[in-house]
Amino acid sequence: MVIIAIIIGCLVGILVGMNTPIIPYSMSGYLAISIIAALDSVFGGINSSIKGNFDLKIFVSGFFVNAILSILLTYLGERLNVDIYLAAIVVFVGRMFNNLGYIRRHYIEKWISRKNKEEKNTNEKGV
Numbered sequence: 160m161v162i163i164a165i166i167i168g169c170l171v172g173i174l175v176g177m178n179t180p181i182i183p184y185s186m187s188g189y190l191a192i193s194i195i196a197a198l199d200s201v202f203g204g205i206n207s208s209i210k211g212n213f214d215l216k217i218f219v220s221g222f223f224v225n226a227i228l229s230i231l232l233t234y235l236g237e238r239l240n241v242d243i244y245l246a247a248i249v250v251f252v253g254r255m256f257n258n259l260g261y262i263r264r265h266y267i268e269k270w271i272s273r274k275n276k277e278e279k280n281t282n283e284k285g286v
Contacts, residue, residue, distance in 0.1 A: 161204075161205055161208055165201075188233055188237075188244065189230050189233055189234070192229040192230065192232075192233050192244050192247060192248065193226040193229055193230055195229070195247075195248060195251045195252065196225040196226045196228070196229040196247070196251050197222060197225070197226050198251075198255060199225060199251040199252075199254050199255050199258075200218065200221050200222040200225055200226075201222075202254075202255050202258035202259055202262070203218075203221065203254065203258050204218045204222075205258070205262055206258040206261050206262055209261070209262060209265050225251070228247070229247045229251070232244055232246070232247050233247070
């Protein structure tokens with residue numbers, strides 16, 4: 160179900176991206192940091208779905224709150240002439256890699272256990 164939502168989201172993003180005007184350079188930093196925050200929320204949602212404790216309210220609120228907070232940090236950093244957005248990037252990317260690592264381990268373990276079951280079944284049938 161989650162995979163179907165991701166595929167639909169990607170297709171909608173492609174269609175919207177093809178029909179959207181070009182983002183000005185002055186706004187590209189805001190867009191980049193909000194995309195990183197949104198991706199962090201998506202990987203966190205997939206991770207919590209695998210763990211079995213996914214809550215749509217927490218996911219949606221985290222998605223928007225993280226994106227808004229990262230945009231505000233970028234804006235504040237611009238006004239103070241300090242690259243505060245780098246802290247948000249470090250945190251969000253670090254969490255993305257942690258979530259992605261958990262997702263990867265989950266599916267590798269699932270694949271290995273399925274492979275072991277198949278080998279066990281073929282050995283039992285052959286003996």
